[in-house]
Amino acid sequence: MNFTFSKSAHRRAASIAVAIAAASVLLAGCAAPTGGSTGTDAAGAGSLTVIPKSLGNKYFEASDKGAKAAADELGLDFSEVGPTSTGSADQVPFIQTAIQTGQKAIAIAANDPAAVCNDLKAAQDAGVKVVAFDTDTDCRDIFINQATVDGIAQGLVDLTSKHLGTAGGTIAILSGGANAANLNAWVDAMTALIEKEHPEITIAQVAYGEDVDQKAYQAAQGLMQSIPDLKAIIAPDTVSVKEAAHYLSDTPQFQGKVWVTGLGLPSEMATYVTSGIIEQFGLWNPEDLGYLATYAADALTQGTITGKEGDKFTAGKLGDFAVGTGGEVVLGPMFVFDKSNVGDFSF
Amino acid sequence: MRADTVTITTNAVGSAAAQYRRHSHPLWRRMLLRTETAIVLAIILLIIFAITTVPYFAQPYTYLTMILNSAPILLMLLPVTLIIITGDIDLSVGSVVGFSSAIFGLSFHAGVPLPLAAGVAVVGGGLVGLLNGVLVTVVGLPSLAVTIGTLALFRGIAVGLLGTTAITGFPSEVTQFIGAPLFVGAPVPMVTVAIIVVAIGFAVLLHLTPFGRGVFAIGLSSETAAFSGVRVNRTRLILFVLSGLVASATGVYYTLQYSNAIGTNGLGFELQVVTAIVLGGVSIWGGRGSILGALAGGVLIATLNKTLQLAGIGSDTISIVTGATLIFSVVVAGIAGFISRRRRSKASVIAAGVEKHRAIPNPKSVPSNH
């Protein structure tokens, strides 16, 4: 049978045809019902989609937890969706989905404020209220700022300058992703502040840990080794400060020589604070950030506020907030953690 | 005259020729039982399933955004399909998107007019494609290793060039035009035209030109191709340049679509491109596949993503489903292949012996003086 092969090749194609078709439908089917329900009643009284920078990020998992708590209090239909990676357009499909499923509001921490702008505009055109949190974008109704840029810069620089005293010295900044808009804003503000008010302090270098443990660790190592008279490192993102502390704890020769502070999660930093490697670091409560964003979203959809300066609303247990210039709501000043309180927080 | 009179008389040839069948199988079987058909069928079934069970799916906006989101992949997979059919691979396309995005953004930032900046970026992409091609063809390095290297290299250059800056502020009339529907209420965006035009271009090139025959021949057997007058290395070089050009044009498009030139644009696209192509029935060993199949593979993934997203599924599950679909499609092919291989190994052994009884036509087999 000299065409046996071709025959079975066709039979093979046939089975592939059926199988792929069946598989894709099945796979979609298996996955679909769990979330399908959110869609059906999403058009109800209130519905909110929270889009973090990426899934699996500790900081945003904490903020989502706060958002969920607030949504439960308010009786909002709540969903948290997001990408697994932080590419600039990776959040776009989730905005589109929120528009289509008739969500009343979106709360988003944009990886790339420019890239999501068109779709956020489309959302606003479709009547969806847009709340930016953690990172601002141009296309939103309101921005929930964890702390003002100046507030964070001031807080971190104050901690550092207090430690260094009048003698001052050389410091370095270890940031996260090189393209993270909010981090870059803080770094710029800190640089400006030090130039203006602390001539005794020089910034030797700004390095980037790229939100990856290993890279941040190596970057911290690079800073401490390559800058001989390094006195302090300011690490304004949670991965960098943790890994800087980690490198310090692994390397006794720098302990007491280099002082590390930054914005960190108490759960991650507790070990280093209790062991005395880190004295102080700052942050706000990310759960509160999500909580506030949810209340703001609800206020927007209820029509209580429109995002104008001077609008006022109440955010449950956090109390009253007012919308400031440029439609910003500030969560509060940076909170400073040290040995005395670091154990009290779960995030 | 010459070769025309070779062997038996023309009459006999004519009747013998008429006896050959054009195809081993009837038309319906050839049309229905092929991977492309399977994928298209899967897309249709999936859309029907989604329309009936996933709320909000049946809206023009779904299709509009689906195409918008997958446009870069659908564009980039076209030349890469040809490359894979020749048996090579280009893993650097995602990085070329970032590279072209960086050049485009920097040129624009430096005050170069937008069209010119786009031109510079596309030419730059052609040049890095040429670099890939030269390393693969002139130097003779394996394309997998070369493009894994240039994947890192081009991305590194893009990230290094732009540093921490993200160049935004592209004219909004341009960026909005790019995402706008073809006409008011149409379920397809502007870029669809570009995809269709480029896809038709590549489909014609691959399936309807001598060049395309050469592409297939290289994948089937590059030695045979060389002995048949196919300019093997030139063809491969051209394909790598085309891949660079299309990827960089995609980079320009992507930059404008999201109004943002940063070094990480297009990160990880290479794997999505290869996934779509392989899902579309293009053999990773080369020699088999079609533009239609590869495009359908891309559309199937886009549809699957859209369905799951609308159903509120997170990208973690989507990632699993994408991987599982890919594995599933090759596993089914593999199992079928496993079975057919067992038949084939038997069949090929006996083919020669048995064809004597089966082959049509069967003119006098051996010249004989009896």
Added chain:
Amino acid sequence: MSVTHTVPVSQRRSSLLGRILRAREVGLIVMIFALVALTSVTQPGFLFSDGGWRELLRQPTILILIALGEAIVIITRNIDLSVGSILCLSAYAAGSLFSNFPGIPIPLVILSGILLGAVLGLVNGLLVAFLRVPSLVITLGTLYTYRGIAILWIGPHFIRSSWLPDEYRSFGTLQFLGIPVLLIVVAIIVLLIGWFMTSRRVGRDLYALGSNPEAATLFGLGERRLTVTAFVASGALAGLGGLVYLAIFATGDAQVGTGYELQAVAAAVVGGVAIVGGSGTIWGVALGAFFLATISNALPVLGVPSLWQQSIVGVLIVGAILLDRIVFITRIRRAKRKGTAT
């Protein structure tokens, strides 16, 4: 290669010294020393400080482990793109074992991590070996699938250093005669695998399989068994890599190991493993991985912006395969010339 049939039968054994000088390993050692020397001259602390010395020797261990596995797979003419995802799953599995079963014996956890990696590798291996689907496609699929499982499973959680027993964490910094214990362990593994690949039948069979798969089938070498073996080894080593990651970083989330697959392939290629299989040494791979890791270790110390690091890695990969090619061509040329002389 249209030139091969002109290579003459008799080819003198090249002198021992000549072979040593041509070996990839020597080139890599020279480059590593040059890099370390250059960096230490600018920043003495890179080498001449406790921390610097330790990191120099300790950081490469993770990459060495996964590159070894990748190399074994590439030697059989396959590729494994799922190592990064396997590393992540193993690290998290070990972390959650520690957290869910306080007091669990450390060896048991280590065994579980390796076993998990081996099982994931087994899945790859079985799919590749029995369905004869290209490994590039299969492991591309499992790259997604394993990563998706990791994100789904780990979700909002992350490994907290407090989960880990102190003894386990101290592995990361423990030193013996000034050398990190981790490096010693990895060096022993390198020696064992290297010995296995050069001096045991299965090792040589793996090379044979990659060198000529058709002949291996005809010969009855058991290509399926060998393919599965290679993938299981790769998975197990990636699993072990996850455990080392855990010991060094004492933390981890669902994104751990992203992009490691390309680094592992790069290390193998830089270490002299031909991407078409059949050749390359384990020592070369270990040195290649050490070299790449040292680059990413040294560049921040040298003050090279981290943004440019990736391009350097790219240049190195392309340079390495280019070098191999040049060496190959000169060898063929030389053989050809000798052939006409006789």
Added chain:
Amino acid sequence: MNDTALLELHGVTKTFGAVAALVNAELVLKAGSIHAVIGENGAGKSTLVKIIGGLYRRDAGTFLLDGESVDFHNTREAKAAGIAVIYQEPTLFPDLSVAENLFVGRQPYTRFGALDRAKMRRETRELTQRLGVPIDPDREARGLSIADQQVVEIAKSISVGAKVIVMDEPTAALSGIEVERLMGIARQLRGEGKGLIFISHRFDEVFALCDVITVMRDGSYVATNATTGTTEDEIIHQMVGRSVDNLYPKQEALIGEPVLEVERLTSAGVFQDVSFTVRSGEIVCLAGLVGAGRSEIARAVFGVDPYDSGSVRMSGIDVPRTSPAAAMRLGIGFVPEDRRKQGLAMTAGIQTNITLAIRHKLARFGFIIAPLEEPSARTWAARLQVKMYALDTEAQMLSGGNQQKVVLGKWLATKPKLLIVDEPTRGIDVGTKAEVHRLLSELAGTGVALLMISSELPEVMGMADRVLVVREGRITAELPRATATPQNVMYAATHAPEVAA
């Protein structure tokens, strides 16, 4: 020499699905003898070899080894039982050393559990020396000539202590001297009491070497003859079921103007100073040993390989270097040596294969569609009487002879003025061989110039108008048909040029 049967097959049958590949095979191999198995392609020889080698299991019949019934499940078991199969194209591992290739899968260990490389090296050196072809045990197998690779394979089978050695067309790719050497080795093994099964298409070798000849046809056993008691004609009759009188049906052709002119063609280390002319209607044969540089010259003429100096002209026009496409435009066609790798795309359809070389000619306005290809493919397949089912049948489904016809059709479709044919009948059964010869002869009759390379002297003698003998990259003799005797050709192929006629 004793008379016990080493290996006995009786009534062995193998079917695949509804089709019988082997019916009632009979074979009795005695120790210290060489047993030839011959038959046309598809006669069932390969199936028989694969059953003996453990690649297939028989469906019925008895298989005795040393008088005991055996049933192999895989090649490993067969090997362990003392059966070694040496395939036509040796299957070595190019990256491993010669010594390692010899010991793959059964390497000796030292006391410390490491490979005993010294022992492997020593034994390899001894074995290859014993076979009269010393090979450096430490060199990579990559780059060994096919003859040397076979020596390694034979050494391998000796070192595993094989009692039965099966050689599947071992001489197909060998030159005269190498064939002699191989036959010497085979006789030596016979002298040591081993049983050899020798499969070949070449009668001269079979008659010179073998003690017994078993003939097969269409999957069935036909007859077993003692070599001394039979003749070539009888064997051919048994093989084809009829006699083939005219194996080389050379027709007289009108020899016209020069078509191909090659002048002082040189490629360093490969061939030097090669000049010759081929006229229309003329069959010029490049004879010589394998490795003498014949194929390389032809490949350089066609532009597949580069050359350093010299010129190639077609009908007075210079043929550019390294461009087969340009050579094709000037009317050169090339039927390559290795049809599976160079002549055909094995997994593509027959139509695709036939039209591959004329794809530019078929295109209309730069586009090419199937309806344009089909008539062409159909015509050429029919002219060459390719036996196939449909135009999209994969080339790999055809027998070797039919595959070669497809390759010929592919090149005839280009309407060449010069057709280069490199080993046109290698591995083709006797019937199809005659067909190919007649075809080439007719082609010359229509005025096509033919440059033929062949390692089979009878073919050279039978077909050529003029014989050019190549030795070590130089043309050492030019013999017109009248004076080209096998002796003259062999002499020129093996002796320094000044001695030649």
